[in-house]
Amino acid sequence: MVLRWLVAASAAVVAVLMVLFAYVIVAVRVPAPFVLLTHVVSDYGLYLIPLGLVGFALSLIAFGRKGRPGVRWVASASGLVCLLGVVAAGFPLAAAWGTAVRQEASLSLGEYLSGDTNTAAPVESPGTVYNTVDGQDLKLDVKLPEGAPVRPRPAVVWVHGGGWRNGDRGEAPQWHKWLIDKGYAVFAIDYRMVPPARWRQSPADVKCAVGWVKQQAATYGVDPDRVLLAGGSAGGNLALMGAYADDRVPPSCAVADTSVNAVAAFYPVPDLAEAWRDTGLPERMRTFLADYTGGTPDQVPDRYRAASPATYVRPNLPPTLLMHGDRDHVAPYRGSAELAERLRRVGVENRLLTVPYGEHIYDFTWTGWGTQISRQVFDRFLADHFPAP
Structure with a gap:
């Protein structure tokens, strides 16, 4: 009988977990204390289905034929809750499948189960100095495809995230490798971070890095007339700033040309004031x-206006790809949706990928549904606007 109580208790624990996850899945706006659960749903939601089935199986074992009424009641209630949780866990799967169909993308179960990540330890490479300012060497890592190029390669300047205060150029190594495998030269950059306030300096450093890449194009076999900016989170904000900002944001070094041909931003912050008002993690985001x-x-x-890419929206900006999870608690999804609409109104080519149930940094789980779809959408964007040789 003790064993049956233990099995029933285990089923009840699973049932409680399924209730919490079901709440996160169906809630319109998830409170900050549940953010960790939204990350689980975003990145590992498929595993909730077998978890619920295990809970249901445990409840069947505990129910038995001769169990005590209390045990059987706990088992039956837990089993019902687990089944309902399995149904709820199917919503993110169905949403990912629907998005994949609309985006003409494919989903791989085997890849999902492999569990590969898109994270790395702090960078240890000495890097290449692209500017020295305020007594600080700003560095970048040059990552080139193997072999000598038949003709100059297009270049991608990658800007890391971290709330403008953390992170380094080693972030998102899987994206770097993915781009390199497609024939792009990747320049992963650092920039000045807080403290002190860097609202003017950080985007100026990004522009400087773009200009430096163009000046050094012959050294690295890249085409100075084909440069794309990319980044995520704060790096997405800075990538958009580097692509959009006019002469009011000059580069931090003496370079002549800082223009780019396209820009791709993951879960960026296009409007800083709106992010202050709308973020799901006000204590954290407002501090940043x-x-x-x-x-x-x-x-x-x-x-706030000067550091917001939305401020600089006007005709003839570079083609823009925005990828954002609709459950993002840090950088509000609405910011990207509104930016896409502003760009459309002035005739700028753009594409917004809405990742269903996607949390902030969803692409750090390299094999998740959102990242699988993002790679294929990004690939199509590159083919249309910034193809490699």
Whole structure:
């Protein structure tokens, strides 16, 4: 009888977990305390189905034929909850499948189960200095495809995220490798980070890096007239700033040309003031924003506008790819949706990939449904607007 109670208790524990995950799945706006669960749903949601089935199997074992009424009641309630949880866990799967169909992308179960990640330890390479400013050497890593190029390669300048205060150029190594395998030269850059407030300096460093790559094009066998900016989170904000900002944001070094042919941003922050108001993690995001700008939107509104890519939307901007999870608690999804609409209104070619149930940094799980779809959408964007030889 003790064993049956233990089995029933185990089924009940699984049932409680399934209730929590089901709440996260069906809730319109998930409170901050449940963010960890939204990451699980975003990156590993498929595993909730076998978890619920295990809970249901445990409840059947505990129910038995001769179990005590209390045990049988716990077992039956747990079994029902686990089955309902399995149904709820099917929603993200169905949403991913529907998005894949609409985007003409394929999903691989085998790849999903492999569990590969898109993270790396802090970079240890000495790097190449592209600018020295304020007594600080700003570095980048040059990552080139194997073999001598038949003709100059297109270049991708990759900007790391981290809330403008953390991270380094080693971030997102799988994206770097993916681009290199397709024939792109990748220049993964560092930039000045807070403290102090860097709302002016960080985008200036990104522009400097683009100009440096163009100046050094012959050295690395790249085409100076074919440069794309890319990055995620704060790096997405800075990639868009590097592509959009006009002469009000000059480069931090003496370079002549900082223009790019296209820009790709993962879960960016297009409008800093809107992110302050709409973020699902206000304590965390507002700290990032205040440190980056030196104040709140009420205290330094001009800085929030100057550091927002949305401020610079106008005709003839580079083609833009935006990829954003609709459950992002850090950088609000609405920011990308509104930016895409603004770009459309002024005739700028753009594409917005909405990743269903996607949390912030969803692509750090390299084999997840959202990342699988993103790779194929990104590949199509590159083929249309920035093809490699």
